[in-house]
Amino acid sequence: MPGLTRHGWRGLPGVAAGLLLSAALLFMAMALHAQGSPPTARRFALSLVQGAAWSPTPIEVHRGLILFRAVLNGRDATVLLDNGAANSFVDRRFVDPSGTAPRGAPYVASTGAGVLRGHAVDGVTLTVPNQLDIKGTLIALDLAPFSRIVGRPIDAVLGADALDQLAVMIRPADRTLYLTASGKMTPRSGAKAFSLPMSAAGRISAQINDEPVLLAVDLGSNGAIRLSDAAFARVLGPAATNRRTAAANADGQVRTAATANAAFTLGPVRANIPVAAGGVLPSGLDGRLGMAFLSKFTIILDQRQQRLTLVSR
Template identity: 35%
Template sequence: MEIVKGLILFQGRVNGKPATILLDNGTGRTVVDTIFARQAGIQIGERAGEALTGTARIATFGTGSTVLEVPHAFTMTGELISFDLRPISQALGRQVDAVLGGDATNVMAVMLQPDRNQLSLVSSGSIELNGPDVVRLPLLTGNQVEAAINGHKVNLLIDLGYSGAVKVSEAAWKQIMGRSNVGAAEANSIAADGTVLKSRVAPGDLSIGRISSENAPIASGYVPVGASDGLIGAGFFLKGTSVVDGPARQVVLIVRREAQRPAPLP
């Protein structure tokens, strides 16, 4: 895998044509860029509706039969959706030809090994990690994990298409940080559609299972429908080896002993 501005890219093939693919389990459907699809000989059908990505609504179109293949991992065949992915390509400075969404990632195990620049997409339950540095977390309904920020319980939606670590809704921010913005700085993150999302960031005490970080940067701002309190994104999961196994309903993390406390997130 390649990390570009906090987001995860990898190589695959769409209808036999080499493609750069963005990993984004927060996108419900796998997407192929409309221009790329036509170049790959994929039929583009009628308008299929709208996708809410970042803060924008984008018209989507159905495709004819499409084969998306990640060598040595999986092959998915069927009708996908397409829309213009040029905004994310422009934001990242890299061509993005497709987005692997939750319809694929939620039925397998996704393993990230940033120290090796390696992404593994494998069948559920096929990854066994054990040892004193292994932390296991239950995956709640809606692909959320339970956390605490400044002592307040929150449920955070796993969204690998969010480049930051933790972001909470405005309502959750008021509970966690209070109404004062003293000590908060402005920051930007990139959504999976290329939208630059502005937010406030302030330090907070974050606990997830037995992982804790003092003065972790907590952002506030837009969170998508389905995220009860906020998001936990690639900025968190790329701190070390991590596995998100949807069918097994668990998250597994390997955390370096010296990094477990206190270890501020990026």
């Protein structure tokens, strides 16, 4: 596969550059993963655009995060794509600028060092033009702290409660996003691609320094790999903790985390890439695989089919 060898990363400087960006402009590991609090049950209807009316959506890659334009309650909005977020969210100031609308059931999401508190909002309509419509109840959170870290207003997050029903294709080369029914997305004939099985919880098996790790595919992280502290110590050892990088979660709090380069093996690919510690993770998960690595490919993620496909660019 062009640019990829069994011995290292060749001709792909973006991973190293991504680490420098993370160090200077923070590691945007979205921590809306509701650790310690189960995800809210989906209470919205999702419908896909069919036939000739369907077309892909342009994306903006901003500091390694995938943003796109949508229509939220009839107004233009900037949406973050993040299957690592258990739920889809809207910014509470966007849907209720006066702060006087009735509030629904409370919601709490842990960021590892603190919590984000929100509430359910009924009657929300989120439209990704020419691709899908969501109508129903979404969670409203104060996304302002994370927006300040990103440097752009984030009005909504399209999370796992929607994306896990779909086949999602991201084409970084032409900056487009494809959202279709599960099972309907495959690489074109002759493409240099490989597919990896995923668990029902969205986890894939990989190796770091030849040690097995279980990783979640996280489209809402701009890092390469972020491990739990325990997994980082296991695969890299205590000597690797003398290098630090800045990290920020959705609450806007900035922390530092140990970082080291390591040999990463995923399917047929072996690459030397940066690995950070300090991830907010559920039990049994070693880390998250983010866009600094994934964006080197065209990505096809189909959670219902339990398959991740990476296509060489």
